[in-house]
Amino acid sequence: MVKPTFSASHFAAALTAILVSYGSAAVIIYQAASSFGATPPQISSWFTSLSLACGVLTLFLSLRYKTPIMVAWCTPGAALMVDMQGIQLPEATAAFIFAAALMFFFSVTGLFNRLATLIPKTLASAMLAGILINFGSKVFIAMEEQTLLVALMLMTFLLSKIRFARYSLLFMLIIGFTTAYHLDLLKLEQLTWSPPQLVWVAPSFNLQAMISVGVPLFITSLVTQNVPAMAILRMHGYTTVPDKPLVISSSLATMLMAPLGAFKVNLAAISSAITMGSDVDPDPSKRYMANVWLAILYFIMALLGGAVVSLLNALPSALLLSLAGIAIFGTLLSNISQAWSEEATREASLITLLASASGMTLLGIGSAFWGLLIGIMVYHLNQYIERKKK
Template sequence: MQPGVSPPTRGVARDLSLSAIVAGFVAVLVGYTSSAAIVFQAAAGFGATPAQIGSWMGALGIGMGLSSIALSLRYRAPVLTAWSTPGAAMLIAAANGTSMGDAVGAFLICALLITAAGFSGIFERLMGRIPISLASAMLGGVLLRFGLDLFTSMQIRPGLVLAMLCVYLLGRRLLPRYAVPLALLAGVVIAGAQGLIDTGGLRLALVEPVWVTPSFSVGAFAGIALPLFIVTMASQNVPGVTVIRASGFDRVPISPVVGWTGITTLLLAPFGAFALNLAAITAAICMGREAHADPDRRYVAAVAAGVFYLVLGVLGSTVGALFLAFPRELVLGIAGLALLGTIAGSLANAMALEAEREPALITFLVTASGLSLLDIGSAFWGIVAGSLALLVLRRR
């Protein structure tokens, strides 16, 4: 069955697979280790107490978990949500003495804007005009650094990463469905044997939600709410939609999905959920062949990721130390291996049509360059550059 066609209704237990669970774990591992520190720093910038920081991580984890599980089960497709990492980085610069109450008020306004952009259909209509070649090129550019990190990390820990690569290649030859789980297992065993796993900071503690009464100010609206909305839509939701489309899951309706991320943010903003959106890089892990050979069973990977997010949210930020306990090279290595198939597929789709090859290449290069203008990431500018090139070069 083609991934763009709705599959027959089946039970999750029937579709469950080890490869999907591991893909969900890897997605959460990559998400937390790559940007949790930015969220901590953003909360601290507004003067958050340790309890409030824990509440932020709890609200974000619960929001990502519930929305990922609900949306993936609803559409039987891997729909993974995430916190807005560029948004968190923007908050660090925008804090500048803003009170926590004004910040939460700005989060609520941003959530309302995301909800309106989603349910109104405006955002989906804009995304529907992007050719698949440019969308695939942008996806390849976003994921390229993970493929490169796989090999650059060998310079630091060659024994660890090279062993993971060898196990992955043997797995692809002998047990394709379990290539990534076997590589992850090998990495954990080797890292443990070398004493690279730091468990000193591990402790279990339930999250304690901390309510912050919102207040509203013109300064927070202009300096936080609007920039957070623009950055989240352009740098997060655009790549997120691209991953869904480029992976062939056309049955996922973009408008309600984006709208529900806004609703989730609206409900949890007083507890610290500043902005939730569609995931891109971590979603690609759940949508690739490593999650499952059958595209119609890959939604289980996003459901598994949602369960892991829920656990982290309920147990609070302290459990994030579990993911931070792994050496950075292990995380980079397993992320690169899990995304190899997706990178290859996106490049093949990007270059499939000769008439759109140069615009797609421009999209890929701009996106991969990391260009950032007006605090908007390279994924957005890659699409803009490729679209302009396509308009210039396209023949009537």
């Protein structure tokens, strides 16, 4: 039996993981909740419930399997919900439950990996890229409003990657806050302390909302979070951890806590690798202790749920747009690269990306769903044409 030991490297890795997670997601989650008309107490509940759910599952699963398992929210899923029109919070809540129920069903039935292979990764990446392109382009819209602020943030992010890539988001945050303070853009009078809140929102089931929000959220969580997360675990040598209990537990957590604002809890993908490297601990069997620290930090962030919302309300819109947009540059680049990686699917990927980015609404259903659906149809049409040529 491995004797648990704590070290400074465990804590450093956990702190880095929590900063990356919150630094890249807090603003996006805030904007997504606002798109559905959430009130400040409800937005506070989103942060509190997400932090609690992720903390409990990260702690339990890491200790259960003695493996550095990180559970997080679906940041790309939050991004696709920003600026959605005509969907109220109760309807969105029902869609969150529906997305989690789909994930639960496919995991319980053993169809989890099979479904992931049925949806071409290139098309799923193109769908997400289409959503994120609009998101990332808002950085330059914000630059028109606050040129100095946004330019300094962008330069800091790019230049810090030369030597301190892991901390580029942190440096960008520091420069952004400092510049906004000196330009007198911070509404410091709005900074207030409030205890964490959990506000129940009764779900209202609406078919259009479930298709517009639930289906894209399910696919995004599957393709960009759960499947890559399991691959990262395997890549770091943790080959004995079964995927089913990990995916099932996160799906159940979402279904239970979605009315409190936990819109999609799943396995963390890229940020999870922060606690898995040899720099965390030379002994792979002890690296899970970093995730114990990570769970503790999650619980601390849960206690600060109200303060996080107060801080976001005090920030200028240009700063919020820049933080969210620049934070997804890496994800956007990765998805664009993946979307064009296979010549046979490039046309379908292009159509998926354009349709997803269009923002169109047909039959009350949003562009992310239609982009993927049209892309899959084009993909199979091209496959049929190629077979006829032979």
